[in-house]
Amino acid sequence: MNFKEELKKYIDLINDELIKYVKTNECPEQVLNEAIGYSLMAGGKRLRPILILSTYSLFKDDIQKSFKFAIAMEMVHTFSLIHDDLPGIDNDDYRRGKLTNHKKYNEATAILSGDSLLNGAYKLIIEDIANSDEKEKSKKINALYELSHGIDRMIAGEYIDTEYEGKQISSEYLEYMHENKTGALIKSSVKIGAMLAEASENDIQNLSKYAEKIGLAFQIKDDILSEIGNQEELGKPVGNDRERGKCTYVTKYGLESAQKMLDNIINEAIEIIKNYTKNSEFLIELALYIKNRNK
Amino acid sequence: MNFKEELKKYIDLINDELIKYVKTNECPEQVLNEAIGYSLMAGGKRLRPILILSTYSLFKDDIQKSFKFAIAMEMVHTFSLIHDDLPGIDNDDYRRGKLTNHKKYNEATAILSGDSLLNGAYKLIIEDIANSDEKEKSKKINALYELSHGIDRMIAGEYIDTEYEGKQISSEYLEYMHENKTGALIKSSVKIGAMLAEASENDIQNLSKYAEKIGLAFQIKDDILSEIGNQEELGKPVGNDRERGKCTYVTKYGLESAQKMLDNIINEAIEIIKNYTKNSEFLIELALYIKNRNK
Numbered sequence: 001m002n003f004k005e006e007l008k009k010y011i012d013l014i015n016d017e018l019i020k021y022v023k024t025n026e027c028p029e030q031v032l033n034e035a036i037g038y039s040l041m042a043g044g045k046r047l048r049p050i051l052i053l054s055t056y057s058l059f060k061d062d063i064q065k066s067f068k069f070a071i072a073m074e075m076v077h078t079f080s081l082i083h084d085d086l087p088g089i090d091n092d093d094y095r096r097g098k099l100t101n102h103k104k105y106n107e108a109t110a111i112l113s114g115d116s117l118l119n120g121a122y123k124l125i126i127e128d129i130a131n132s133d134e135k136e137k138s139k140k141i142n143a144l145y146e147l148s149h150g151i152d153r154m155i156a157g158e159y160i161d162t163e164y165e166g167k168q169i170s171s172e173y174l175e176y177m178h179e180n181k182t183g184a185l186i187k188s189s190v191k192i193g194a195m196l197a198e199a200s201e202n203d204i205q206n207l208s209k210y211a212e213k214i215g216l217a218f219q220i221k222d223d224i225l226s227e228i229g230n231q232e233e234l235g236k237p238v239g240n241d242r243e244r245g246k247c248t249y250v251t252k253y254g255l256e257s258a259q260k261m262l263d264n265i266i267n268e269a270i271e272i273i274k275n276y277t278k279n280s281e282f283l284i285e286l287a288l289y290i291k292n293r294n295k
Numbered sequence: 296m297n298f299k300e301e302l303k304k305y306i307d308l309i310n311d312e313l314i315k316y317v318k319t320n321e322c323p324e325q326v327l328n329e330a331i332g333y334s335l336m337a338g339g340k341r342l343r344p345i346l347i348l349s350t351y352s353l354f355k356d357d358i359q360k361s362f363k364f365a366i367a368m369e370m371v372h373t374f375s376l377i378h379d380d381l382p383g384i385d386n387d388d389y390r391r392g393k394l395t396n397h398k399k400y401n402e403a404t405a406i407l408s409g410d411s412l413l414n415g416a417y418k419l420i421i422e423d424i425a426n427s428d429e430k431e432k433s434k435k436i437n438a439l440y441e442l443s444h445g446i447d448r449m450i451a452g453e454y455i456d457t458e459y460e461g462k463q464i465s466s467e468y469l470e471y472m473h474e475n476k477t478g479a480l481i482k483s484s485v486k487i488g489a490m491l492a493e494a495s496e497n498d499i500q501n502l503s504k505y506a507e508k509i510g511l512a513f514q515i516k517d518d519i520l521s522e523i524g525n526q527e528e529l530g531k532p533v534g535n536d537r538e539r540g541k542c543t544y545v546t547k548y549g550l551e552s553a554q555k556m557l558d559n560i561i562n563e564a565i566e567i568i569k570n571y572t573k574n575s576e577f578l579i580e581l582a583l584y585i586k587n588r589n590k
Contacts, residue, residue: 032454083410086383088402107383108457111406115378115413116450122417123443130436134429137436141425148418155411159327162403 003285010050015041017071025120035105035113036120039078042096045293047218048073048189054286055193055207058279066196068128069143072121073189076151079117080158080185082110089162097235118151143192150188157181166245174247175216182222183215206272210283213269218290220262223248225295227255233295266291298580305345310336312366320415330400330408331415334373337391342513342585343368343484349581350488350502353574361491363423364438367416368484371446374412375453375480377405384457392530413446438490445483452476461540469542470511477517478510501567505578508564513585515557518543520590522550528590561586 049070102110157180190211344365397405452475485506
């Protein structure tokens, strides 16, 4: 299987599991459920759940054992996007080429859909833990603890982003913001995949460094696309960051330097992953995909 | 110790634990932390954590073993109030006599403070579970699962409340809304206290019925106070529900009938609890306190 086929396999798996979740979710409020499904199925890249599945499969074959966490991670990511788009935060009308949740429904529905997704992610995993044997229980509790830390850091990063809109921030603080806002859940995804697969502490550490690199690269590429991307491919307006006075890698360092930083960081990520295991081809290709994506 | 002294003892215990939490919370963003502390310490009645502690103490003396869940429950409740007050939902300026979170800070901070409190509640409990022995682990996972269900139902109830503003709803649906919006966390609190204390299935069922009654009574009293309460004591404007066209027990049945329903339900709650254990004096008095409170 080449990279594109493998990527598609993962995305199909994840979408199938998400559809199953949306269909069986017991929330009795039909419109709230519909709004949750609308945002969950709005065609994301599924990067975070892919990282859980592909990191897990570096060590073990039975990747269905990491499905629940993959789904929960995408639910958490979707919650963060819905709240991020709200009028009180970024006030975005479009996401992935579709109306944002509060534009499609209304603000109250968007706030509560986000809340429900965050809570639903925990509910899904805790039910799974309650039904696991002792050994699996401990492993999954540790993975869930990692998730809760990742979410905490993601929210802190989001807060910094909001707070510093229109202000200049130091390069250290810009990096720190992104380590939290985008990086935290990407790193947690890789760590959770490794933890569930019972990787050694040393492997988890190495993979975390890889995750930090691709997390930062992902954000730099986001900043580049926000400046020069194709609006139709991106599914959202281009140039928004600059208009809002957001401090990004492009507004701070210029386009050329940002592109160079991106190239270097991806090379560093590949160096870490290629020396460490024979099964890392997919994760090498994924790093390149993050660099070269158009949306 | 009489009821008032015991109530104060519980509130002091809970406030001490909440202050400890706010002080040691590791979120590096000072203003976000401050906003979380502001709403957590804004002087709530602490009904839900009191229910966890007092139900636990029906069966066992070491109530400090239920502190973590009590704190987490109050964090969840505070999250729900912050989001409920947002301009996109109830658009309230005052809560407990103080400016609401988004009025004191801003909307983005309020959204993210709420998100952070919900996530922080889970983080707190999951860390505790990770550090517990096998037997405690299973018990606490089941209690956390109950909490996640309670939150899910609370969010659904909140959604119904928003959706039906300005519309007439059936008495069954009004009751169903409140069973979820206010009742779910009150019921979960009682169940969690009993589960942590290893109460029998039969006791948990009985206590759940008591919790359903006081949850409904709490809401009816809320509706009455919203109509005829003292604005200064309540700490928020009176008459808001009617102005907004909210369907409440008072707007639907009239003041006198609502008061009669309240009396009956509290009597039913007391009937359940008094026949069932000798240590239930506090919970009997608590039911009366819910009926007679002025704020």
